[in-house]
Amino acid sequence: MNRLGLDMLTLLGMPAVDHVRLAAELGCASVSIGLSGLPMARFGYADFAPYPDWSLVDDPALRRELKAALRDTGIHIALGEGFRVRPDADLRDAAGGLDIMADLGARRINAVSMEPDMARTYDQLAILADLVVERGMRFIVEFAPPNAINSLAGALAAVDHVGRERCQIMFDAMHFFRSGARLADLAGLDPAQIGYAQLCDVPLVSKDGGYMQEAMFARQAPGEGELPLREWIAALPADLEIGLEVPMIAAFQAGVSPHDHAARMVAAARGLGA
Numbered sequence: 001m002n003r004l005g006l007d008m009l010t011l012l013g014m015p016a017v018d019h020v021r022l023a024a025e026l027g028c029a030s031v032s033i034g035l036s037g038l039p040m041a042r043f044g045y046a047d048f049a050p051y052p053d054w055s056l057v058d059d060p061a062l063r064r065e066l067k068a069a070l071r072d073t074g075i076h077i078a079l080g081e082g083f084r085v086r087p088d089a090d091l092r093d094a095a096g097g098l099d100i101m102a103d104l105g106a107r108r109i110n111a112v113s114m115e116p117d118m119a120r121t122y123d124q125l126a127i128l129a130d131l132v133v134e135r136g137m138r139f140i141v142e143f144a145p146p147n148a149i150n151s152l153a154g155a156l157a158a159v160d161h162v163g164r165e166r167c168q169i170m171f172d173a174m175h176f177f178r179s180g181a182r183l184a185d186l187a188g189l190d191p192a193q194i195g196y197a198q199l200c201d202v203p204l205v206s207k208d209g210g211y212m213q214e215a216m217f218a219r220q221a222p223g224e225g226e227l228p229l230r231e232w233i234a235a236l237p238a239d240l241e242i243g244l245e246v247p248m249i250a251a252f253q254a255g256v257s258p259h260d261h262a263a264r265m266v267a268a269a270r271g272l273g274a
Contacts, residue, residue: 004274005030005078007198007243009216010265011258013038015054016062020069022259026266030078032243033106035097040249043216050252056100067104078241079196080106080137085113085124085148095131102135107241108196110140110170113148121148122161129166140195142170145179146211152181159193168195171236172245174202174215177227183235191237198245199233199269201225217249222268230272242274 006023008014008031014022016033023031036055040048056063070076080101083094101109109132113121125141132139139162143155155169171186171194186194200219204226208214222229222244236242246265252258 001239002027002029003239003241004028004266004269005032005241005243006262006266007032007079007245008034008038008081009245009247010262012040012050012217012247012249012252014258015051016056016066017069020066020073020075022262024073024075025259026263028075028244028266030076030241030243032079032081032110032245033077033104034080034082035100036082045249048249048253050258056104057097063100063104070105077101077104077106078108078243079140080109083109083111083128085111085115085121085128087115087117087120091124091128091131094128098131098135098137102137106137108138108140110142110196112142112144115148118148122158125158125167126162129162133166138168138195139166140168140170142172142175143179144172144175144215151179152176152185156193164193169193170196170198172198173200173227173229173232174219176232177204178202178206178211183228183231186232186235194237194240197233197236197240197242199229199242199272199274200244200246201227201229217247219246219248221246221265222272222274224268233273242269244269244274 006028019031035057115121129139141155141158143149149155159167199222201222202225244265251261
């Protein structure tokens, strides 16, 4: 089974059609995608712009071109990204973006929370789950140490609130191990609770304390860090889709092409059994 995908952060927001074609060229089965690119200036890289801006919301022609690329290559969108609970927003307003994701055939929608009020976090996730399920997609919740849902236990609590039949959990290798979770925790779960995995490597302990900077722009190729990835992959359900999320902005700035970077990540993941 080919279950490996090429997720958008690995390519720092490559335009969607090019992303799909690259994933197909490298023998992947899927991609993750957001509704727009990732302008580097927003993240403090004002002098680095590897791609032109693009938006699936504002460009119907791009949506048509993307649907054609997905059809022609056989690639599918395993994960729709960019949906988050925030103190200043209501996820009912995400309906239009979810319509686009459903029209493109996205199989899952991922959500994170930056809302410190946990009661509101859970209620907003339940609202989003309703919208996602109504559109025929699956809903998953991601945990990460800096976020409101910062542990496996927190994600399980979110699932219980939203409903196990409507919500699964995202397992990102960096967030999983950095949050203190263990392989035994993964093995002890009901496989039905595991909705998607994202593969990367990192040191077990952050070297500089800048967690989100590292997560967004400075992960390591699978097998080049300190995570027990071969065992982690083996503990995941055998049919679970796995996306490569390995952003390395320094490599791009040094002139490594998106193709060469992605090809190296795919080869590393294959070598570990993904």
